[in-house]
Amino acid sequence: FSSPRVDHVIIPEPLNVDRVCIGHRGVWWAEIETLGRIAHGSMPFLGDCAIRHMGALIARIERDLIPKLQKKTTNMPVVPKPANASTLNFNSLHGGQEETQGDSLPAPCVPDSARLVIDRRFLIEEELSEVKRELHEILQELQHARPEFRYKIRDLLEVSPVRIDEDDPVAKATANGILAVLGKPAEFVCSPGTYDQKHIDRIGRLKSCIAYGPGILELAHQPDEYVEIDDMLAAAKVMAFAAYELLTGKT
Template sequence: MREIVAQVDLLKEEIVQTLQDMVRIPTINPPGEKYGVFKDYFENHLDKLGYETEILEVPEEKLSELAPLGCGLPRYNIVGRLSGTSKNGKCICLNGHYDVVPVGNGWTKDPFGGEVIDGKLYGRGASDMKSGLVTQIFAVEALRRSGLQWNGEIIQTAVPDEETVGNRNAGTGYLVEQGIISKDKVDTVIITEPFEPNGIGIGHKGAIWGEITVLGKQAHGSQPSRGINAVEMMAEFLHLVNVHLQPKLQQRTTDLNVTPDESIYSTLSFDTIKGGETTNIVPDKCNVTFNRRLLPVETIEGARAEIQAILNLMKEKDQRFRYEYREFYTTEHVLVPERIPVAEVAKEVITDLGMSPKFLITAGSDDQRFVVNNAGIENCIIYGPGKTSEAHQADEHIDIEDLILGTKALALMLYKMLA
């Protein structure tokens, strides 16, 4: 296997250049900018390396359903297939998303410059997760150039729209619905999200994203007693959440390793708030969105009931309290066993490379839910070289040393499973 490691070292300059190229394509989602440019780049790269490639574009009539934040822009899934010495063998699917979140504030580097400074490559997507896509390409290329024989098939998939989640989506969810990633066709899936070179992702928290709107009664600002102030009602509701629910959540923890480290707790975050139209009018509406993250021991039904209990308590305290409640994204947690074949191979390879393997779940959700929960493929892990803590941050970056180490590890995993 020294041949594989040596090939990754020889490919180092090309690996770094390819990640720079990808970072310089601003595939911001929402709404889904420059997807076509990235599609052409990735497809051309696979074509040059001998893959049989196809593009699965989401039909225009399905865009509003599968990409509701996409403003009607096209959604492309790139699929590349490469066979070993013999096609008789296992099929391993490598999966990563090419969309990135908006830039935000606080950057001191060009977000789409791909600058290399002091051994770090900077840019939006450098860690989350164009580094994973680069690792996918060059792990396979190192295996191919090593001269070692392997059997079966490797499928490269580069997908959009992971960052905007959804109960369904135009990326991995769509590939599952179309049968590209299915239990009868694929034996193993490795999703190259950033879990660091020694991290093995075996799941993620559950989630409920929702919206609560308090309904009041409009009145002149000089005569507040004639109205029902929805903003004040919402403030009281949020106070009750802080008194009666948040302390319970802060006492719930998991014994599983979670990335980032501080995310071992059950959480509820209110992320946006909007109330009223202008000064001098008692507001008749106030709206908040919330983000509830569930530990594997919790259920969607239980988490929903806890929020409902606070709404009921608010109603008991003030009979004028009226509200609307809706959810726009829910997912159960994902948790696969540490002893599934791909996880055991990953553990062995990481140890062989001198690192201490660490099984993890992530605080967020990712496309593993589609593979495990929808496609029913349990033999699925997250393995990618970036750091979760760098995701969505200003001055996002990846250590080039981690990029190369992660590529070596993935290449060795592939060989062990396909040799």
């Protein structure tokens, strides 16, 4: 994905048929493991419960970090509106014995490990080093506040925010297609989540890249996600219009 083989890229994404997506927020995924000491469940005082340590971490994130993130906002046109701020999601949580099948009970043990995966979405105005530092500070404070608090943290994914100008050729051509097909001006937006523009930008070194396509953004990854057939047909016409304009220079 680089010139001269490729000049422009349109990535189909469900961002609404009248929108041109010119970028996305950044993301940091990390796995945090709190460590304990195993013991018999009837004598928890002989062990050290990793899940209780994890509970303390989650409580601190809820109390201190998430309200702080909600106050950080961006100048990027991120949609929907609440995604205009930094966010943190608890993606998954595992601790203690593995779940059993049927009617059997797990072994009665104090858990010596609990693992939390976080999904931190950050803004183009934020530095990744600062994003990580906010969480590391909480972990270090818990080490001082809680006896035997021990943890490991592992980076899973790092993606920087990206954005191109509204007057980039592929963005303009797609906006012209929306006006021609739908009869209304395009809305230029940025995505709350990442998509393949990060690879086009980072690996291909190609900046002229957008996301466009039918679908309702707020339904992404939900069980009732769908695309209207009329919107799919309209989006195909818009992309055909954009391709024709980019290839011929004619509108």
